[in-house]
Amino acid sequence: EKRAFLAQSPQLYKQICALAFEKVFMIVPVFRAEKFDQPTHLNELRQMDIEQAFASDEEVMNALEECLAYILKEVREKCEEELEVLGQRIEIPRLPLRRIPYSKAIEMLREKGEEIEYGEDFSKSQERLLWKIVKEEAFFITQWPEELKAFYAMPYEDNPKLVKAFDLIYRGLEISSGTQRIHDPELLIKRIKEKGLDPKNFEFYIDCFRYGSVEHAGWSIGLERLTMAITGRKNIREVCLFPRDRKRIFP
Template sequence: MIRTAYVNEITPEMDGKEVTVAGWVHEVRELGKVTFLLLRDMSGIVQIVAKKGVTDESVIGALSLPKESVISVRGTVKANKEARAGYEIVPIEVKNLNPLSANVPFEVTGKVPVDLDVRLNYRYIDLRRIQSTAIFRIESTILNSFRESLQQKGFNEIRTSSIVAEATEGGSELFEIKYFDEKAFLAQSPQLYKQLAVIGGLDKVFMVMPVYRAEKSNDTYHINEITQMDIEMGFADHNDAMQLLEETLKRIIGDVKRSNVRELEELGVKLDVPSVKRVSYEEAVESLKAHGESIKPGDDFSRENEVKLGEIFGDAVMVYEYPTAVRAFYSMPKEGDSDVCNSFDMIYKGLEISSGAQRIHMPEMLIEAIKRKGLDPKNFEFYVNAFRCGAPPHAGWSIGLERLAMKMMNLQNIRECTLFPRDRKRIRP
């Protein structure tokens, strides 16, 4: 067998038992008559120890391999309190599963610094870094936690198309594609379609899908293909949606804190489940002005404003009741004040990670809202007509996976927590 156990499945209590491990050569050191090889698999690193006069000479010779060679080692577990895992493996047989035929482009142990762009150019090598592995194991927990928490609340997972005929949120920041003889776009949001699922009777739905924004930005917190974790809930308003968002965020962070102790340690992150402070848009603007920020009522928050709100109110700030003019056309106006809408954002550690709202569910009001955004209601007939057939009040939100992961792990660039990022300059690998 190529492998009988992963590194983290072996324990000192298996002393004397034979196992076969497989992975990559992390380090090789020769100290006198002893050869140490560190083998790395996705679960951890184990020390292979061979001694001249004890271990077969052919086996010792087989351990003299370049870093990142992919190997399997059959050997005997030996308990050793001084070893990092509390045990080591004495080799009986070493197999080089695929001899290197090219130079590995950079050092994965982290001893030699390497630029992020170089790492992304060779992402298949970068993923061998312990820190990179930790990032994506944490993201896996985030996704599983999101799904499990909503399924436990009776939500149904759905899938919608990434090809749409019209912008769901207006604007020109869309990737246009040719769809046979028609013009189409890559979806910037699944918004309209998840609403149709609720109107159709699924009532409570969630989804995880890629969305696309043709923003020509070069900063560290935007990319052009992102993963959204979306929900929509029927017979609900913005207060229901905000409560669910708060519960979901806390559940995700709590699950990562419990399930990814080793990964958080490898990244040097101390993660705490935050308390969520709810602040109206009006209160947020006044607080920013009081702290010297340049903002006036009606403005959307700048990146600097978001950071300051985190400093003022804490790690998790829910800002609600935004001006209608700065929100998507389908946001429900506040009763008695059409200049304000029942919308909200979650700002986590100084960055917006989620946005949501109660939706307009009355067709004539929806048509007027579409017109006010400079859009043509004819392009939304399929959408508006659905509301003429008994649409309940409903609300929803989305969380950006990469932004949430970036902030949870205290990373400085969203590309670090995007497996194969797409931005203005990067379309491969």
């Protein structure tokens, strides 16, 4: 017998698939052994993922905002009665969505009296505050510090302390994140070590890039979070059958 793990994300595998098929789309269950006990977190959830070869972070951001606009349009047209019962009015965001660099978002929060240091991630209350400041239903936070994102996030050529990563905020809730990926195996190894991880545990993944790779990028949407935002619910467990969290694994 061997030690096995539940997948936290299809991330590494969808990158490998994109190198063969160019464009990959999937809806998958994922599992997070996180110790969060918050109304926005589950330990078992569903993600909608894409990965695209020959694409930059900006190109997949374009695809993401179009995907969100399409979903909202379909919900508004086909779920009119349900939205009325929930007291929700869906606005279709104007594209392109605003891109706000991480450093600018920090400034916005500080101007409102928030105590946050550069290099810290945003709390859920700070995401909601940014939504009120920006006054748009959806927007991107871009150009993240490398320490806040995973090892596979592509650094900027002129500033390797920043990576080509983005979060999508909708109605004050982060519903999606993505990056342009590193496709240079030696840079991958360097980043893996910098994160305190062992490259030997990622050999199957790194080797794929040794046989030729291309620029590629992708993202994932947390479907329960998106549903929570659309329906205006305060707790993600209200939009999920048989939610799994730290306190509930059965039924």
